Amino acid sequence: MEYQELWDIDDLANYLGVPKQTIYSWRTTGYGPKGMRIGKHLRWRAATVITWTLGLEQNQ
Structure with a gap:
């Protein structure tokens, strides 16, 4: 099983500025990188966020 870092909202906001x-x-x-709920907490996979930003870059 591969370990993938999970980001909270502060990590995501900081990364995206x-x-x-x-x-x-x-x-x-419905915009933005796909996140998930873990209990009452929102989390995003770092790899998903990075892939999402790369997709934005390619579409410009």
């Missing part, structure tokens, strides 16, 4: 509220807004509209 956006406020946490922007990420919450994105989630309500």
Whole structure:
């Protein structure tokens, strides 16, 4: 089994350089990297976030 780092909202906001509220807004509209709930906590796989940003870069 491969270990993949999970990021919380602070990690994600810091990596993307956006406020946490922007990420919450994105989630309500279906935009942004796919996240998951673990109990009451939101988490994102680092690899998923990086892949998402690479996709944005390719579409420009």
